[in-house]
Amino acid sequence: RIAVVASNYDYPIIRLDTNQGVYGIGEVRDAGHKENALQFKSMLLGQNPCNVDMIFRAIKRFGGPAREGGGVSGLELALWDLVGKVYGVPCYQFLGGKYRDRVRLYADTPQPAEPTPEAYAARVLGRKALGMTFIKFDVGMHVLHGRVPDGLGGSATQYEFDQGYGARFAARGAPGTQLTDAGIARFVEIAAAVREAVGWDVSLCIDHFGPLTVKDAIRLGKALEPVGLAWMEDIMPWWDIDGQAAVTRAINVPTNTGEQLYLWDGFRELIEKRAVDIIHPDLLTSGGMLETKKIADYAERYGLATALHFAGSPIAFMANVHCAAAIPSFVALEHHALDLPFWKGLVTGLDEPLIEEGYVRVPEKPGLGVDLNLEGIRENLRWPGELFLPTEEWNTPKLGFWQPDRRWDK
Template sequence: MIVSARFGHYAVPLSAPVSDAKVATGRQRPLSHIDVLTCEVTTDDGLAGLGFSYTTRAGCRAQFAHAKEVASGLLGQDPSDIGRIYDKLLWAGASVGRSGVATQALAAIDVALWDLKARRAGLPLAKLLGAYRDSVRTYNTSGGYLQAPIEEVKERATRSLQDGIGGIKIKVGQPDTKEDLRRLTAVREHLGDDVPVMVDANQQWDRTTALRFGRAVEELGLVWIEEPLDAHDAEGHARLAAALDTPIATGEMLTSVAEHVRLIEARAADFVQPDVPRVGGITPYLKVAALADHAGLQVAPHFVMEIHVHLAAAYPRESWVEHIEWLSPLFDERLTIQDGRMLVPDRPGLGLSLAEHAKDWRLDEFESADG
């Protein structure tokens, strides 16, 4: 039985601000930190599970407030009844909908319950779900942002490969696509033809620009072109996917199963990119993954590698997990990378614990408990 749920709001700083196409086109400011909502669920037998959600730039205070309002619904519940608890908390906040802030707050709780369930079983989460592999292919994103000069991007790409990472993703989507092509060509020439390379436009192109760019880079052998269009333009992404040999990847900004259904049914992506915290937790993520597998698609989850390494290992089709180390300082443990792959931790649950120094980044906390 659940006897307490403790929540925290943390602002985890980046080593240096980063900029993608949303910054280059004036839509957002550079990213300097990640806001994280944590949830620690404890049972009457003394076991605990740890989960988290996150936001960039804005929204975590709203997640924190929503979690605070619905948290009492956890108390007295059997933590194994994850579906029942999710439904109960969803209905507790039904007036604010079934996506966005409401379900992203529930994501921290849902992840904590899955972590707890795997810990009680003495298994890594991937093993509890049913793993197909003990490691997953991984690519690095954090070295390829637009604020970095191209020589720095090349240097960091080399360093990532030396550290055992298997692929490199760089950001594109600037106002001048010629500059995107120049940077991308320089990276491809630097790395050679055998290194897997992806690009990410962060939704900054219209359909014509995306098609012209896609045709211009066909010979570079990219693994995928990510978010060339607005995240909700399923029809446009479907047209690109049909017109180009280079695969299309998208889905990270979608915040519900229903939005992913539209994406999948439209055949709008070769790589579907759900994000556990954004889609509302592991429970809805598994629904998206099942639909993608039924459609014969790859799943390459976005960000939060600490969660996604387990889910990618439990997906039938071999795909990729994004290596971004921004949340690593929040935890005591580190993921192991070797030979282009990220190893699934052998510790029970997610295999994570909050670092003692994390309290220095905590902005707020509260606990809901019996008595």
């Protein structure tokens, strides 16, 4: 059953029921669709939920990159939560145990309304005031538009059809434009202002640059080297492995990508080519906890560390905490909900305070260590009244070849 929570990025929360009275909880990736999980219901009916790997192998063939991996990954979380409850074991134990009792978080920081260096510095200082020691902030071409007239050279090609999401799969860069020295100087001015404001004891990283060509990305990366960034994130699109590798080899700022990649298979080329310095899976796309652990362990063999991307509910947050605890080469886990007043109230079982000095404790309770707060979820439903309603319409197969009775072949 599903309940979709309205948030900055909606959370399709999964409840996986059994005939034994125990259930597991998970969620489809933030801003994903509940149907990505519901389509697999017919494949789960009648199965032993403790056979997690068998079920995962059956359904993973029908997932895909970005939000299309959210159903497979979310169900994997729910299965492990259920198994943990059955055996009275925290989920990290199924991943081989833990390397740490506390997991470091990195704070996502919203863009200021007016993207000036002073406004960015104030926003990031706000995160430091919350005790965060690792902070990400987003910069992009919007900081130049209408503010740095000579920040871009040339003009973009006009009269193109609106391709919606598909437009992101075009060749990288805005055709007809190039990032100028003045534009690069503005990016550096913002980053330097943030660094001066928070000091050198805070780890800083930057995201949302595009659209950039490989050449412009290299120029920008070299200019940002004196700021001492922990990483530059998603400089190139996730499918352009060779472009990402070219940037990584040319600059002295660590690079980071991976939030849209699906399964170990999706990360293999990125890792083997060492196209980034830090891989960045989102376990609600990469295949869930165990698959992400396998990805991180493979990356470690090539000298690559792992940070975890995340922007969902407390359910998947705790799944990330369990996974992070089990990854030896772990750096930090993203926290995208510091400004959401209702977020903690979606579940029960969270520590109070949840975050101490930028870290969160690894739970020792069975499964993920949290449970549903039905009242908190009900108050924040995307569609009022749709709180884990029956889903019998999904009992019949929706994948592959199905003939219920072959009535015309008799």
